[in-house]
Amino acid sequence: MSLGFTVTHADGAARCGRMTTPHGEVETPAFMPVGTQGAVKGVTHRDLESIGAQILLSNTYHLYLRPGDDLIARLGGLHKFIGWTRPILTDSGGYQVFSLAERHTIDEEGAHFRSHLDGAAHLLTPEKAADIQAQLGSDIAMVLDECLAHPATADGRALARRSMERTLRWARRARERFLALREGGVPGVVVCNRGQAQFGIVQGSIYPDLREESARETVAIGFEAYAIGGLSVGEPADVMYDIVGRTAPLLPADRPRYLMGTGTPLDLVESVARGIDLFDCVLPTRNARNGQLFTSAGRLNIKNTRYADDDRPPDPDCGCYTCRTCSRAYLRHLFATGEINAATLNTLHNLTFYLDTLRRIRDAITFRRFESFRLALHQSLSRQPHDS
């Protein structure tokens, strides 16, 4: 199988593992920084490597529109194009169609949308999403799914069922196309990574029975591994934890489990506690650019005037470049004056905080003290936040 996975340690439902891809190994639980357009905003690849990023997530929607998967394939695939030698996971593009594209409509065929850049009409089908990702040559490709917003409406359940069933039909089409691509049977599509794996996605919103049906049917299709989608879309945290806790055990224990688009540091530890192995989220990078730092004593908003002459590092417990060399006063100055370096330095810190948190989670599991680590993290992060 193109994707190797070995569980090396377990502590309750939490587990450590080693995932092997054509571009190297990933120690799990792992957090994937988001490099939307083939770059993590403000941070170079070498800086990402230096802080221990093992795998990058990149967005199919953006790369399909610019510079285009044909161009990337001509240049040898995404790894070569962006100069990143470690594993890459690409999403299907669906989420961005739903959240960014203009006037999109979904039908059985796929997602019809207009580019948010030039208004041009496009159609993203399960097959097309597989083709694009084949041309990108990522190590892990995701199936096209339909991702509903949190259904607060009265007919939420019916909507969720219809959407989940469509996602299943799309998953079957996506898998069929993926296998055809692997066998080289799709003319005009360059398969840039013969070892690419494809993950299925469990949907079903906040309804346990729909999640169970989705998990059972998705696993029946047979993917290299499975993701839980459609969470972190507005539902309360305890609802998310509950759904994760019910869904993860329904996914094969010998395959990595990926919780898409989540979350805060507490979301990560709570999801690991329920058996999740992979995460991605824009929170650490996007919040960094907005001046919000994650620290071991809660969140710190660097814009706050109280930091104007605060010569302490953002997080005295952090060993990142930013915390070793920059004061809160300097970071506030850079942010207030609109310097690019504010984004770079804040992002370096936030990603270090996330990657360090995952490293500590792995250590805690390995030494079978995950529960005490989880409690300690809750206590430290729920301390009176810096800015209250």
Add this chain to the structure above:
Amino acid sequence: MSLGFTVTHADGAARCGRMTTPHGEVETPAFMPVGTQGAVKGVTHRDLESIGAQILLSNTYHLYLRPGDDLIARLGGLHKFIGWTRPILTDSGGYQVFSLAERHTIDEEGAHFRSHLDGAAHLLTPEKAADIQAQLGSDIAMVLDECLAHPATADGRALARRSMERTLRWARRARERFLALREGGVPGVVVCNRGQAQFGIVQGSIYPDLREESARETVAIGFEAYAIGGLSVGEPADVMYDIVGRTAPLLPADRPRYLMGTGTPLDLVESVARGIDLFDCVLPTRNARNGQLFTSAGRLNIKNTRYADDDRPPDPDCGCYTCRTCSRAYLRHLFATGEINAATLNTLHNLTFYLDTLRRIRDAITFRRFESFRLALHQSLSRQPHDS
């Protein structure tokens, strides 16, 4: 004397030297990257150090307005505030008042202006410029001078004389204040760097006799070293080279000579040929952010569609991180999609190109082959540019 300088090698009028400051040595001829607000836009200090930046220039006008020199002094001075341990030169703030501030007027007292940020009224006098720089604690402070645009008008000569004479009177006031500060005799001003040096500035526009008079009188005041100001303001390159060639020999040979705000790579080598030791310029950093790369085969505009699938590095002769890991196609993609990383990667390259050029100039002087180096540089840089 607070500023040490030893000429170690000479080849014609070009020379290599070692300048010692309270924060370490600088090998000359040297190029100072511009860190306007206490940061070189897009590049961290460690990256600057890794590419061999020996000394940083920072802008008094910007730091005075935000975060303010009082705050920086409270935090121990500019080095400590920004976390840069090597030498820093600060300008006087005058140039930015003339180019950025709203509704500025100059009279004998100084420059009256309104902040470009909030419209608040300020007065920058020779004494105030010295005070601010004392509080910043830079290693080299510049006197406040009046910098005229290139005088294309009929009364250009009369204007240039009046301005040069005022600059001389201001220089005497600035030196007096600097000496008083050094002796601790200015209440309310914190002197953050007891070893700070102060450079005088020669003005006189494009008129050799005015330049000669300015040089003679400025040297008579007695500064740690001297700069040539008022060039690169719109005059033709050969006029600038002529003025530099006439003025440099009038400045003490045992002190570093600083040509302010210049210039292109060819400007640098031509000025070194005339005895200049120090340079600063926003060209490599500003052009990088606009997508223009300096390369050993001329300038390259990364926006050009011809680079869309060009998998070569920006400059095959360059060993910088950008050229080692990025193709023109990737850099064009990052620029076209507005990624911050375009600024970072382009700036890293352009600064490396400048710093490498200075390093090669120093080597050429040391081995007494400066003339052949100078000719070769002219030939390579005047080749058919990439984008024509």
